[in-house]
Amino acid sequence: MLQRCKLTVLIGLILMSTQAFAQKEVSNDWIEDAHLKSRYGELDFKGGYPSAESAQRLREALFVNRAVEVYLAQMPTVSWYSVWKGTQQAGQAKPNQLVIWESLMDAQTLLLTGNTETVYGLAAVDLRNGPVVIEVPPKMLGGVSDIRQAEIIGIGPGGMDKGQGGKVLLLPPGYEGTVPQGYLVGHSPSYRAVFGVRGFQVDGSTAPAVALMKQTRIYPLSAAANPPAQAFFNGSGQRVDTLFPDNIAFFDELGRLVQDEPKAIFTDPDRFAMANVGLVSGQPFQPDAAQKKLLAEAAQLGGAYARVNGFDxxxxxxxxxxxxxxxxxxxxxxxxxxxxxxxxxxxxxxxxxxxxxxxxxxxxxxxxxxxxxxxxxxxxxxxxxxxxxxxxxxxxxxxxxxxxxxxxxxxxxxxxxxxxxxxxxxxxxxxxxxxxxxxxxxxxxxxxxxxxxxxxxxxxxxxxxxxxxxxxxxxxxxxxxxxxxxxxxxxx
Structure with a gap:
């Protein structure tokens, strides 16, 4: 009888423990059999497993969420690429041209928050065919940035030239050739770079700043013995478009960079996020029809959130x-x-x-x-x-x-x-x-x-x-x- 009582008590303790464990499971809100209402629609689960329709809906939501994060994280890169392309394609699109807004920027130029009082100069530098030389005169203000908008070399009193000017030599990623003497050397992590300078008016005139900028020379190191004539384009009053898009073209632009720029310019978390939306280093970006639809949505949401993030x-x-x-x-x-x-x-x-x-x-x-x-x-x-x-x-x-x-x-x-x-x-x-x-x-x-x-x-x-x-x-x-x-x- 005593043994039977002990057994009964033991069974009772086991049942109590099992019930307590079950209650503990419930308290953690684990999904078993549920019909959840969410911002992604109604989601069905049976025995802890999602229905096929709910699984697909959640996969799409995760794809869009990651694409929005990619949009926000890679915005500086895609924006700078748009500046690179806009200045490269301006005028006659000569490979060594420097676009100078000789009569200042005006509303014809589509450039993010440009200044109407400062003389600007921009050039797209392409290192895919080897090192590039930029000769800068003394007292120039500006520098060279890689495609991520990170400065490679600063020019001016606080820059590498200390305001004295000189010959800047930009080396492409992984360059192993001989580096000649007498240059201010910058190692670019990307094949595309942007050279940007600015100058101030003197007694209301832009002429001195423009004249200084026009002493600049840009050419391949391979042509250093006989540099080509420097090309200039006056951007004032011209429709120079350097703005990045808020549609699926944003991801197309990023796909081009992911394909042919070194993967090292992106961090590991960057590459993981991009790979999850079809952007893989060294591979063509070829989303299918369903992915294009989701990417188009993500670009619009990314732009919308960017406005909240910046304006609110x-x-x-x-x-x-x-x-x-x-x-x-x-x-x-x-x-x-x-x-x-x-x-x-x-x-x-x-x-x-x-x-x-x-x-x-x-x-x-x-x-x-x-x-x-x-x-x-x-x-x-x-x-x-x-x-x-x-x-x-x-x-x-x-x-x-x-x-x-x-x-x-x-x-x-x-x-x-x-x-x-x-x-x-x-x-x-x-x-x-x-x-x-x-x-x-x-x-x-x-x-x-x-x-x-x-x-x-x-x-x-x-x-x-x-x-x-x-x-x-x-x-x-x-x-x-x-x-x-x-x-x-x-x-x-």
Missing amino acids: SRDPARLVYPDRKWEWTFIGGSATWDAQGYVNSDRRAAFAYSAIGMSPAMASKAVGVGSQYIWTMRDADGAYLDGGRDYHLRIPANVPVKDFWSVVVYDAQTRSLLRTGQKFPSISQYSGPVVNADGSVDIWFGPVAPAGKEKNWVQTVPGKGWFTIMRFYGPLGPFFDKTWRPEDIARR
Whole structure:
């Protein structure tokens, strides 16, 4: 009898333990028999296993999710490739041409947040046939970046040439040939690179900067003994398109780079994510019809999220001033986006969707050197800037710059210069705005100029959103310590 009681107790303990284990399983929300409602539709499971329809739906959702992540992560690369192609194909598409915006950039150029006050020069460098020489004159500002927008060589006082100029020799990936003496050598991890320079106006004239840039020479090292004539193309007033797409063509462009650039330019996580959507190093990108449909969806979602990430950021470090709507373009103050001890891909993507040129000089916090950029797409009340409304911005006296300041307006759709009846949608130190008695400057935005304010007015377009970037060239101490700060843009 006693043994039977012990056995009964033991069985009871086992049953209790089994029930407790079963309850523990339930508490972990493991799926057994369920009909789940999700953002991907209704999902069916039986005995813990998905139905064929649910499995397919989830596979497609994972494919799209990974493709969106690829879109965001590879945006700087595809964008820079678009710049490379746009400048390569401009004009007569000569292989050694340098595109110079001799009369400044205007709304005809489709380039992410270009500046209307600075003379720009861009050249597509192709290293697939061997090393390339770039002769740069003294006092040139700029550099060479690989296809990932990472700087290979800086040019200027803080660059490899120390502002003295010289012959830059760009070597392709894995180059094992002889490197001649007398060159400033840069090793490019990619076969495609972009040479970019900029110059400032002198007494309102672009001529000195253009003349300096036209001393540049680009040619293959193999032709160093007898270089070809340098080709130039004036980009001012021309439709030079350097913008990347928000459709499946984005993945086609990336597929070209994955196919014929060294796989080492992408990280292991990059390659894993890309392989899962059919982008495999060294292989043609050939998605089937079903994959094309999903990639087209992912590109649209990627562009949509990029706009949320950039135009509706919740990053607490984005605000320049705690009481105003101005935001940093380089959130965290790093052009490599690793100020937190890791690469913040959201910050990088927010920049890359609306801007190009991730040069350390653009984020350097050096008094009187380089440049700083702040932007806003909202008015003082927090509403997005509307091209059909009228606004006012007051810039206090004594803007803290050694060189110059500018306020430039951009189309929120293209992120390029806003196309209006004005040649330049901007006000700057160079444009000669009317200055108030106290040294401040009032800027007016809207479809129609306020009477008597034409000199300080930037035209906007009803139905189009817009944003503005304020640039500080040679920023001084009051900018960095924030004892000087612009007002918010206010509706009037």
